[in-house]
Amino acid sequence: MNWATLNLMPALPELFLLSAVLVLLVIDMLLDDERRGVLYGLSLATLAGCAAMQYLAWTPVPVETFQKMFVADPLSGVIKFFLYGVTAAVLIYTRQYVADRQMFKGEYFTLTLFALLGMNVMVSASHFMTLYIGLELLSLALYALIALRRDSVPATEAAMKYFVLGALASGLLLYGMSMVYGATGSLDIATIARVIASGNGNTVLLVFGLVFLVAGLCFKLGAVPFHMWVPDVYQGAPTAITLMIGSAPKLAAFVFLTRILGQGMEALLSQWQGMLMIVAVLSMALGNLTAIVQTNIKRMLAYSTISHMGFLLVGFLTGNAEGMSSAMYYAIIYVLMSLAAFGVLLALSRAGFECEKVADLKGLNQRNSWYAFLMLLAMFSMAGIPPLAGFYAKFAVIRAAANAGMVPLAVFAVLMSLIGAFYYLRVVKAMYFDDAEEDAAIEVRADMRLVLSLNGLALLALGVLPQQLVALCMTAVKQSLTSL
């Protein structure tokens, strides 16, 4: 190791983020409860700083550092920009909610930023070891965040379930990784890819490991049959934390999937394609069908997430640039949609009242037509109704599957999106055609109002003008996965 040659530039955002978290930890000690709001401002400033650092560290071609354990490429760059934005939106949306529920503590911010750091590490990992450590960093922070409201029994239970099942999934993942290591003699993703491509790997061991890797990955995505934690955790966690679990980590999980399967195991495409196809079909079917009977909107959105992950996999499993970039586009749009949907739920919740039943949205249009409209945008987008972004995202993954010759899968996906439209429209019906059951004023902080409105309108804008983002995803995928 020669310090003179250690290039820290690509990891600038991560270094900045870690330093900022440490500083925040110290500042937190000096603050009393009244001035805790300072941390909110500092956290947002940290995210802005990260984005600035990311801009400085931008690279059009993959650059490796830290002994090839860290890689900065357009894929990670683009995703990280979205991670910062999404995390900032999460903090803004949840500000009032956590303050009303005695969760407005320094740890809330530091844990959130730790989770972000974990995601950053995952996104930039070029080595199984850093992938795994990043994942654990993210997961640990999330477990703690769910349980942060200690007096809430459902939250504690949700944290417990997530923790135990997450540990099991990590075990599966590690077992799979050890098999791959056994077959290729390396944990470095590029080396693994090279060994497999050269035919020197032990195929039985590789596929055996692949089964476990896919299981672990699908757990993180929340795809069937590794989805069982999703509904319970979504429902049990405080809505603010549900938003956090349901948004940014999905982007990181997508990159996780891309790094392991798309980059490392690319030569085994024919194997994991079949596995993911089964998982995707099951996810779309079970997610959509079960969502129909849910009355708790958080639980409904959990099942909707499961089906969305199925759609994402439909694009991903084609294994070509078109499919991967459409999956990336899907992941980004999905995150924007769930941000908007949960954002409205958070806006409607207040001290002593949790908005989490579909019935709680009744007559929202009479109470506040703008939030009803934003929710309408989110629901229509999730249902895939043109001209919203969700439509184009679904269209892109389905087209990618059809172009790759998987017509039955594409047809099935279309059918499932039709069934899915039903339960989203139920929410719209409740908002617009039912009478309000309560008339409490909806009070929302100005910053949240602004960001939430922009968020909702972005769904419309990206549906009408998808081309730029699609092109960005395409470039990112093509530049980063050089084998495509």
Next chain:
Amino acid sequence: MSFTTVVFYILSAILLLAAFRVITAKNPVHAALFLVLSFFTASGLWMLLESEFLAISLVLVYVGAVMVLFLFVVMMLDIDIEKLREGFWKNFPLAGTIAIIMAGEMALILGSPEAGLHTYPARAPLSADFSNVRELGVLMYTRYMYATELASVVLLLAIVAAIALTQRQRKDSKAMNVSEQVAVRAVDRVRIVKMAAAPVDTAATDEDQPQA
């Protein structure tokens, strides 16, 4: 079958049995002790791989520190472990069947000639002056520096999370804060209420009176 192979299978058998007892033992103290046993056998497996440092640190850290602490907690708290394991035996036959099928399949797959595990050459024994500690140290601080640093961040996170989840202000604490007592002002303690000279409504006065 060489001697080390025999030892390996014996240790593994004990390890599996101990782990099984950890989850089936009725007495939590027994369960903790079985966990200690499984750690010991695991460190024995490390020894077979000539990784003395890892074997010793497993014993020192887990058995010596973590498990002792754990035992203290288990003995001091009155945990009704039966309640936690409700339905365990009801589901055991199904779970056991799945586990056996799983293990059987794994054995069939990994043991098949296609897997070719027998073709992996045996590792050459290490020389006497080979230092595990040194090798580990070099690797950790050169090749795997990034991962090591990240691991430290995970530990930091664990500390923060643990404190966040456990630390709470005790409401029944009688401890005094001298600086607060000094800084107190009259208005914090006494509230003077202006009242009309009307016939006194007892219920209202009770509420108006500051409960000093």
Next chain:
Amino acid sequence: MDMKTLLLLIALAPLAGSIVAGLFGWAIGRRAAHVVTIAGVAVSAILSLKVLSGFVFGHAPVFNEPVYTWLTVNGNTYSVGFQIDALSALMMAVVTSVSLMVHIYTIGYMQEDPGYQRFFSYISLFTFSMLMLVMSNNFIQLFFGWEAVGLVSYLLIGFWFKRPTAIFANLKAFLVNRVGDFGFLLGIGLILAYFGGSLEYRDVFAMAPQLAAKTIELIPGHAWSLMSVTCVLLFVGAMGKSAQFPLHVWLPDSMEGPTPISALIHAATMVTAGIFMVARMSPLFELSDTALNFIMIIGSITALFMGFLGVVQNDIKRVVAYSTLSQLGYMTVALGASAYSVAVFHVMTHAFFKALLFLAAGSVIMGMHHDQDMRNMGGLRKYMPITWLTSLVGSLALIGTPFFAGFYSKDSIIEAVNQSQLPAAGFASFALTASVFVTALYSFRMYFMVFHGKERWKLNVHEHEADAHDEDEHHHGLGPNDNPHESPWVVTLPLVLLAIPSVVIGYLAVGPLVYGDFFNGAVVIDAIKHPALLHLGEEFHGATAMALESLRSLPLWLAAAGVLAAWIGYMKAPQLPDAIRRRINGVYVLLVNKYYLDELYFAVFAKGSRWLGNAFWKIGDMLLIDGLLVNGSAAMVASISRLTRRLQTGFIYSYAATMILGVLALMTYWFAPLILR
């Protein structure tokens, strides 16, 4: 500012105004709502005039570029693009300038309406949609604009959505237009199928000559010319939008909407979209004589028979509405005679004088306190001088008085038809000439009844007919002791501003527009097969000469006779019309009932489709969909969710077991040969 930015600004400025007024109208208030929408349309109008001047005073290059690519599928690009040539530039200028006048007028007309902001938002949205339609360079965008203007029209006819008549009228307009749109969509479908897969005008027109002789068999054994089928289908779309017989029935009812809308949408702009579309498609229509004959027949029927209906109407707006129908017939005939430039010229002149007449009618209605029955009016010229004068100008323009705008366009149409060599031209020529008389008759009947004669509201004969909006909440009428008063300046200003082009625009524009080379490149005429316009050009010696020559021609004298008849019937001998009515009672009843077309449609189509719908509902919905699919799938969904719910026990160990089972299943599936061996 480069051309692209300029055009985007023209199209998007009204949209921005509409969004602000529509979504934030509640917050910004009435004043800001009209300021912002008027500003948007004004920007659009000024820039459109600038674009037009480029074509009028110089030969600006044709702009034809995509401005935004929406998506690309299998090599076919679907984009938003603008094709700006003389034709679209002229339409843009007409649309935006009339729209601007109507915006201003609305401030006065809708003053007391609770839906003030909504109204402004709608009309700005309409302007945007109409601009998208005329500026388009491809069929997809054309269809988008086509449907968007239809939607806004639907919303505006039903603007007073508490009136049952308004709801009925907007539903009627919507359904009748669907018939037309169905044909239109089929036409576009044929183009997509046979014209090389592209939907850009440029590519389609380039392909057209090669396909002129191609035949297709839609019904096996019957070979039809592809071009004729396509053109007729496209024209069916135009028939719906431009209210041509027999799809005209929605337009008179659309007068349920507020008057500014009648002026903007149902007289000046939207209804001319069909005319514009055919002119735009001239490279296709020129290849099919069948389609041109068809167009001419439909147009002549509309022109003559709708004019008759105008004579018997008593509602001031309906008279103008039937007059619009008749004039649309004129334009259609001009298209059939391959005189596209004349048709578009009439679109332009008509836009000005008909908007003027409608707005003047609106002004009268305001003066009469929302009474629309002409039998209660009379002698208004004393009280509303500006409205009176501008109405007179509008009426003179409409009947084709020499030197007025309508004269040039109308006379050119009649001449063009006379020169046309198509078989249908004979009938068309007769119908158009005859309807000159009818036009003059109903126009001046209205004029005399409203502005001259006795002040009939003082006679207190409020004998409302059933169709005179008794349910109308705005309907007050004027008491015997009240007097009407002139409207505020925001109403009269647009009247005056519209009156000016109604007088001069024909004189100024006829030379370059119709006989010059203004439209060269924008419309295509096969001069050998359809030489009408060519002959016309040879006989044209300037605008003044044309007006003087008309003194020797039949139409002028017919128009004069019409005016005279109106004067006798409604000024000199008011008992005469009643006498005539009694004499030919059968015809009168037929006319009052609008040839019983509504009844026919109700009996055949409405009832028939309801019967069909009922049958489908009973068999399809109740039995198949509800019974098998919905209830069946609901039962299936319920059973699936019961199953998953049983798995979703809430216990960690069952979750973990599921995961392990998942791994087991994957492993078993992928290693089955290895395990089972």
